[in-house]
Amino acid sequence: MELQFFNTFERRIMPFHAIQPGKVGMYTCGPTVYNFAHIGNFRAYTFEDVLRRTLEYFGYEVRQVMNLTDVDDKTIRDSRAAKLPLREFTAKYKQAFFEDIKTLNIEPAEVYPAATDHIKQMIALIQILMDKGIAYQAEDKCIYFSIAKFPDYGKLARIDRENQRAGVRINTDEYAKDAVADFALWKAWDEADGDVFWESPWGKGRPGWHIECSAMSSEYLGSSFDIHTGGVDNMFPHHEDEIAQSEAATGKKWVNYWLHCEHLMLDGEKMSKSLGNFYTLRDLQGKGWSGREIRWVLIGAHYRKKLNFTFDALAQARETLNKFGELFDRMRSITAAGDGSEIFSNIAERKEQFKNAMADDLNTAAALAALFELSRSANKLADEGALSQAGAQAVLAAFRDFDRVLGALAVDEVRTAEAFPEDVVSLAEARSAARKAKNFAESDRLRAEIGKLGYAIEDAPGGVYKLKKL
Ligand code: AMP
Numbered sequence: 001m002e003l004q005f006f007n008t009f010e011r012r013i014m015p016f017h018a019i020q021p022g023k024v025g026m027y028t029c030g031p032t033v034y035n036f037a038h039i040g041n042f043r044a045y046t047f048e049d050v051l052r053r054t055l056e057y058f059g060y061e062v063r064q065v066m067n068l069t070d071v072d073d074k075t076i077r078d079s080r081a082a083k084l085p086l087r088e089f090t091a092k093y094k095q096a097f098f099e100d101i102k103t104l105n106i107e108p109a110e111v112y113p114a115a116t117d118h119i120k121q122m123i124a125l126i127q128i129l130m131d132k133g134i135a136y137q138a139e140d141k142c143i144y145f146s147i148a149k150f151p152d153y154g155k156l157a158r159i160d161r162e163n164q165r166a167g168v169r170i171n172t173d174e175y176a177k178d179a180v181a182d183f184a185l186w187k188a189w190d191e192a193d194g195d196v197f198w199e200s201p202w203g204k205g206r207p208g209w210h211i212e213c214s215a216m217s218s219e220y221l222g223s224s225f226d227i228h229t230g231g232v233d234n235m236f237p238h239h240e241d242e243i244a245q246s247e248a249a250t251g252k253k254w255v256n257y258w259l260h261c262e263h264l265m266l267d268g269e270k271m272s273k274s275l276g277n278f279y280t281l282r283d284l285q286g287k288g289w290s291g292r293e294i295r296w297v298l299i300g301a302h303y304r305k306k307l308n309f310t311f312d313a314l315a316q317a318r319e320t321l322n323k324f325g326e327l328f329d330r331m332r333s334i335t336a337a338g339d340g341s342e343i344f345s346n347i348a349e350r351k352e353q354f355k356n357a358m359a360d361d362l363n364t365a366a367a368l369a370a371l372f373e374l375s376r377s378a379n380k381l382a383d384e385g386a387l388s389q390a391g392a393q394a395v396l397a398a399f400r401d402f403d404r405v406l407g408a409l410a411v412d413e414v415r416t417a418e419a420f421p422e423d424v425v426s427l428a429e430a431r432s433a434a435r436k437a438k439n440f441a442e443s444d445r446l447r448a449e450i451g452k453l454g455y456a457i458e459d460a461p462g463g464v465y466k467l468k469k470l
């Protein structure tokens with residue numbers, strides 16, 4: 001099946017065609033590094049990771065660029081409140097972000113350009129817009145983009161241009177959807193900026209938020225590229241403004257496919273810093289949840305559907321991943337002879353099912369069904385003693401293959417055996433010997449003894465047993 005994505009720009013599912021065969025240029029709006037990212041943000045980053053991994057699964061070489069917004073209204077405001085130089089303040093959260101994406105097993109992007117390292121490129125881009133008469137300097141010394149000069153303004157978010165009020169200007173980085181107005185490309189310095197400013201042909205100041213993505217994407221991906229992503233809340237004004245800046249400067253179509261993920265919700269509301277209803281990744285780790293479990297929750301629902309975050313979902317993720325872990329352990333323990341043919345056709349079907357589901361606009365929920373079905377049939381064959389070592393190894397290989405996209409199964413992770421008390425282990429060994437000798441009365445008595453000590457014992461084929469704390 002051919003890869004196809006829902007292109008927000010056209011509001012329809014479209015087959016994916018890369019500009020350069022076999023290669024994908026992808027720009028993903030990254031974090032504003034003024035705080036720890038919350039798991040709503042990570043829904044966007046894990047969605048982008050699954051997209052990236054799926055493209056790789058389909059044989060593309062991906063060049064992903066993710067910006068780090070280390071200067072904007074919020075970073076300046078909070079660094080001043082913390083009485084720290086901007087660079088020192090944002091460095092802490094940049095580092096935290098990289099630690100967090102590692103925890104979530106998010107594949108690193110090829111480039112993480114920081115806004116403050118690209119002021120020169122932003123000034124050059126603003127200069128082009130000035131030279132073309134699309135940007136202008138207002139009385140407040142800020143440089144604005146004149147949306148009246150760009151008739152396509154509003155084409156991504158499909159906003160009503162009737163609402164446009166001539167001459168209305170906005171110089172905050174984020175603004176409401178009904179505030180269609182000229183937006184700031186360069187903000188003249190004012191006292192609230194403290195020592196944060198750069199020299200420019202228009203006086204000292206700093207860039208607006210939107211210009212960084214236009215400048216840095218062309219620096220690292222060229223003037224047109226394949227995919228641009230973000231959360232739905234980024235569509236307006238941020239992505240709309242990015243399109244206006246880039247296309248007004250080059251006169252070319254900037255991005256071919258726009259993909260936006262829906263929000264992670266908490267109790268029916270968007271998880272967000274401003275509402276205060278959020279968990280950071282670190283909050284959840286502190287409660288004992290692992291990166292894999294959190295990732296599993298975030299990738300399990302289709303990216304274009306709202307996802308309500310609950311602790312029940314995390315508990316379910318834990319159970320599911322443990323079941324897979326047990327399956328992998330079981331597959332590893334199978335040593336029977338045979339050519340593996342008993343499971344091969346099933347594996348081929350499930351791989352096809354998985355691939356088709358991912359090709360269909362990243363339908364992760366349908367893709368996971370393939371894993372559950374393969375797990376069921378592998379366990380069933382093993383129960384019947386009808387799975388050979390070759391077959392079991394092929395099952396493991398299939399899961400490794402799925403995990404290239406999912407990044408959550410840790411197929412080869414050796415689960416550290418729980419440390420059981422010595423008396424429990426010796427009772428379990430004695431029971432195992434009794435079973436081998438077909439002394440089932442003794443075996444049952446020993447099982448009861450183990451139970452009294454608060455443990456349960458489960459048997460797997462081949463004399464393998466497993467202890468569990470009750
Ligand atoms: P920000 O740091 O606010 O620019 O957000 C970084 C990324 O996270 C953007 O792509 C946002 O669209 C995305 N985002 C923010 N909140 C949520 C949420 N509750 N669910 C999904 N994505 C979100």
Ligand code: ZN
Pocket residue numbers: 028029030213238242
């Ligand atoms: Zn952006």
